Amino acid sequence: MAGKFALTLGGDHSIAMGTICGTAEKYGDDLRVIWIDAHPDINTPETTESGNLHGCPLSFLLGLTQEGQPPFQWLKACLKPEHLVYIGLRDVDAPEKRILRQHNIKAFSMHEVDKYGIGKVVEMALQHLSPNNDKPIHLSFDVDALDPSVAPSTGTPVRGGLTFREGHYICEAIHETGCLVAMDLVEVNPHLSDVHGLHQTITVGCSLVRCALGETLL
Ligand SMILES: NC(=[NH2+])NCCC[C@H](N)C(=O)O
Ligand SMILES: [Mn+2]
Numbered sequence: 001m002a003g004k005f006a007l008t009l010g011g012d013h014s015i016a017m018g019t020i021c022g023t024a025e026k027y028g029d030d031l032r033v034i035w036i037d038a039h040p041d042i043n044t045p046e047t048t049e050s051g052n053l054h055g056c057p058l059s060f061l062l063g064l065t066q067e068g069q070p071p072f073q074w075l076k077a078c079l080k081p082e083h084l085v086y087i088g089l090r091d092v093d094a095p096e097k098r099i100l101r102q103h104n105i106k107a108f109s110m111h112e113v114d115k116y117g118i119g120k121v122v123e124m125a126l127q128h129l130s131p132n133n134d135k136p137i138h139l140s141f142d143v144d145a146l147d148p149s150v151a152p153s154t155g156t157p158v159r160g161g162l163t164f165r166e167g168h169y170i171c172e173a174i175h176e177t178g179c180l181v182a183m184d185l186v187e188v189n190p191h192l193s194d195v196h197g198l199h200q201t202i203t204v205g206c207s208l209v210r211c212a213l214g215e216t217l218l
Contacts, residue, residue: 007209010186012054012155013041016140017075020061023182024078027136032129033084036170037142038158040089040096040107045069047095054155054187055093058084064099081105085125087170088113088145091158110160118166122173136181139174139212141167143187143205152193153201164204171211183212 008019024031035041035058042058043049044065059065062084063077081103089109092100100107106128108121116124129135144154147161162170174180185205190198207215 006182008184013186014053017057023138032135035140036145038144137179138182140184151201152197154187
């Protein structure tokens with residue numbers, strides 16, 4: 001797809017408000033988003049208990065908040081609920097559960113990963129978003145989707161996450177579609193965990209990106 005690819009390294013997941021807005025500006029209504037995360041990050045400014053913006057980006061992108069509120073006047077709702085799929089969820093606030101249900105958003109939690117296996121889950125996610133495999137995909141990968149034993153240097157770790165291989169499989173399979181146009185790799189926080197954990201987190205982050213860009217095992 002035009003051969004251009006935008007990679008964003010973060011940093012907190014609120015940055016996806018900007019990156020996805022940017023991708024949507026180019027691809028419009030065709031854009032599909034795959035959000036890999038322990039958390040759905042879909043709180044509104046009204047429902048958030050923590051007050052942390054990194055728990056809210058999707059509510060802005062989907063237009064669940066009032067548009068035009070400072071300091072986000074620039075942000076237009078640019079994503080439809082049916083154009084978003086989650087993989088890896090396991091820490092969902094009560095208001096977020098309500099929002100997901102209300103908008104009928106496709107979500108594969110760790111329960112579905114356990115039940116069907118990661119291969120089937122990615123297949124179902126792609127089938128939902130782009131049955132003819134012809135829509136541009138923005139992959140927003142929060143490193144906390146991985147189990148904390150795999151990626152410890154992150155602010156809101158939740159046990160019971162994706163294995164090293166499951167995380168890599170997602171990136172490999174999405175690369176194989178030929179439709180990946182942008183990727184965020186976020187929530188790596190070098191100030192958290194010890195040096196060994198930091199090294200581990202950075203190493204896994206780099207290899208996820210390489211797989212999304214086409215590195216294969218063989
Ligand atoms: N991108 C993240 N790490 N998000 C964590 C969000 C945690 C919690 N749901 C909140 O709203 O604060
Ligand atoms: Mn996140």
